[in-house]
Amino acid sequence: MFYKSTRSNQKATETAAQVIKQGLASDGGLFVPESIPTLTMEEIQALCKESYPVRAATVLSKFLTDYTYEELLEDCTKAYAETSFVGGAAPLVNIHDQFYSLELWHGPTAAFKDMALQIMPRLLSRALVKTGEERTALILVATSGDTGKAALEGYKDVDRVKIMVFYPVDGVSRVQKLQMATQTGENVNVCAIRGNFDDAQNGVKEIFGDSKMASKLNEQGYFFSSANSINWGRLAPQIVYYVSAYCDLLTGGKCKPGDTFNVCVPTGNFGNIFAAYLAKQMGLPIGHMVCASNTNNILTDFLRTGTYDRNRDFYMTMSPSMDILISSNLERLLYFTAGSEKTAAYMDALKKQGCYSVEPEILAEIRKNFSGYFTDEAETAKTIRETYQSYGYLADTHTAVAIHAAEEYVRETGDARPMVIDSTASPYKFANDVYRAVTEKTAHSELEALDQLSAETNTEIPYPLAGLAKRKVNFDSVVDREQMAAAVLDYVG
Numbered sequence: 001m002f003y004k005s006t007r008s009n010q011k012a013t014e015t016a017a018q019v020i021k022q023g024l025a026s027d028g029g030l031f032v033p034e035s036i037p038t039l040t041m042e043e044i045q046a047l048c049k050e051s052y053p054v055r056a057a058t059v060l061s062k063f064l065t066d067y068t069y070e071e072l073l074e075d076c077t078k079a080y081a082e083t084s085f086v087g088g089a090a091p092l093v094n095i096h097d098q099f100y101s102l103e104l105w106h107g108p109t110a111a112f113k114d115m116a117l118q119i120m121p122r123l124l125s126r127a128l129v130k131t132g133e134e135r136t137a138l139i140l141v142a143t144s145g146d147t148g149k150a151a152l153e154g155y156k157d158v159d160r161v162k163i164m165v166f167y168p169v170d171g172v173s174r175v176q177k178l179q180m181a182t183q184t185g186e187n188v189n190v191c192a193i194r195g196n197f198d199d200a201q202n203g204v205k206e207i208f209g210d211s212k213m214a215s216k217l218n219e220q221g222y223f224f225s226s227a228n229s230i231n232w233g234r235l236a237p238q239i240v241y242y243v244s245a246y247c248d249l250l251t252g253g254k255c256k257p258g259d260t261f262n263v264c265v266p267t268g269n270f271g272n273i274f275a276a277y278l279a280k281q282m283g284l285p286i287g288h289m290v291c292a293s294n295t296n297n298i299l300t301d302f303l304r305t306g307t308y309d310r311n312r313d314f315y316m317t318m319s320p321s322m323d324i325l326i327s328s329n330l331e332r333l334l335y336f337t338a339g340s341e342k343t344a345a346y347m348d349a350l351k352k353q354g355c356y357s358v359e360p361e362i363l364a365e366i367r368k369n370f371s372g373y374f375t376d377e378a379e380t381a382k383t384i385r386e387t388y389q390s391y392g393y394l395a396d397t398h399t400a401v402a403i404h405a406a407e408e409y410v411r412e413t414g415d416a417r418p419m420v421i422d423s424t425a426s427p428y429k430f431a432n433d434v435y436r437a438v439t440e441k442t443a444h445s446e447l448e449a450l451d452q453l454s455a456e457t458n459t460e461i462p463y464p465l466a467g468l469a470k471r472k473v474n475f476d477s478v479v480d481r482e483q484m485a486a487a488v489l490d491y492v493g
């Protein structure tokens with residue numbers, strides 16, 4: 001299996017290891033496989049009896065053909081071990097007759113990003129060997145909170161990589177700061193900067209683009225790499241949990257082999273829902289895909305009108321991981337629907353005018369699979385409360401956006417097939433907002449909200465967030481933005 005750029009009409013020539021190492025294609029496009037492998041109903045039925053790591057290795061081996069099945073199974077077994085994913089990697093929990101919650105947050109940071117970030121560093125580590133790279137990869141991350149922590153946990157103690165995370169000292173929550181400051185691992189470093197998230201991100205971008213830094217690093221035996229969400233190594237592992245969810249529907253007698261089911265995905269960068277699309281193209285019997293957004297409803301508008309227009313207000317919501325104006329992975333769907341030439345033109349227009357429109361026949365093709373719905377802040381809070389009161393299910397803010405979107409879709413279409421709703425964060429990650437939605441009271445503080453939510457709902461605080469205040473602080477340095485490069489050299493030197 002070879003890979004190519006979404007913007008190029010050249011033959012595919014890159015191996016999976018090469019694209020995982022490189023991240024972004026040299027023409028600015030995203031890497032896509034030259035064809036989509038098939039998954040038969042017999043294979044799916046055989047996977048019903050298997051564990052999550054086996055399901056993952058089987059699906060990944062169809063795309064990463066330059067990795068052996070044994071290598072993939074070893075990596076998946078370590079990545080999705082019971083010790084880090086307590087209670088299983090992607091359990092399917094019944095909300096009511098028709099709705100199921102696919103809980104993707106049982107990993108070491110209680111967030112959905114763990115599903116990809118626990119496996120991707122292992123794939124990168126092998127990619128270095130496979131491509132003959134002798135240097136160590138240095139991953140630099142600027143974070144506004146959650147991604148930094150998930151990346152630290154993912155890269156921790158993986159061979160041939162080191163990771164350094166920068167965060168704005170006053171720009172993350174107390175829980176997020178504690179999570180990063182108490183990070184363990186031999187190959188990790190965390191540094192706060194005086195400034196906001198943009199300062200951190202621009203600082204990292206400058207370091208990436210600085211050829212003097214690159215050569216100094218090279219002398220020490222390192223090269224820069226990124227943990228970017230558009231990396232194929234982060235996308236491919238996300239196909240697995242859709243297959244796994246269907247296995248669980250079959251095993252639980254909720255579907256018969258061949259019956260279709262729908263999915264609803266709280267969407268930001270369009271990676272998660274695009275993985276569902278790939279699963280469907282492989283042969284998984286997915287019916288319709290509901291793309292759920294919050295008040296930043298650029299994707300809802302796109303799926304209804306065919307125009308993607310980022311010239312609009314940006315809102316900060318209680319589902320911050322979906323606060324986004326550019327959904328990078330949508331480019332991959334455009335490529336599979338409209339081809340590389342049109343995709344390159346759309347992306348060029350997006351860059352120059354902040355806007356593009358797809359042709360009516362392209363929109364019609366996309367709408368055969370996808371519908372967009374959005375949920376505002378008041379509806380999000382109401383959904384958390386009502387889902388808890390009616391069904392005893394406690395959803396986080398992102399999951400609630402999706403539950404409400406799924407309800408709207410069912411109301412409008414009458415589609416009665418099982419609906420798998422991706423649950424992308426533990427309610428405890430957003431304990432303040434969830435506590436307020438359930439009780440209509442305000443918690444004393446963010447840390448106390450964890451205990452208050454637990455007492456109120458009789459549910460357990462997930463292990464990554466429990467006892468945070470008592471853990472040992474390993475990182476407490478704070479630097480100016482101008483000192484970021486020096487901090488990097490200090491770390492490797």
Ligand SMILES: *Cc1c(COP(=O)(O)O)cnc(C)c1O
Nearest residue numbers: 267268269270271272321424425
């Ligand atoms: C990243 C994230 C999303 C959005 O996923 P995409 O793949 O970017 O669409 C949704 N919810 C949570 C909690 C996330 O962390």
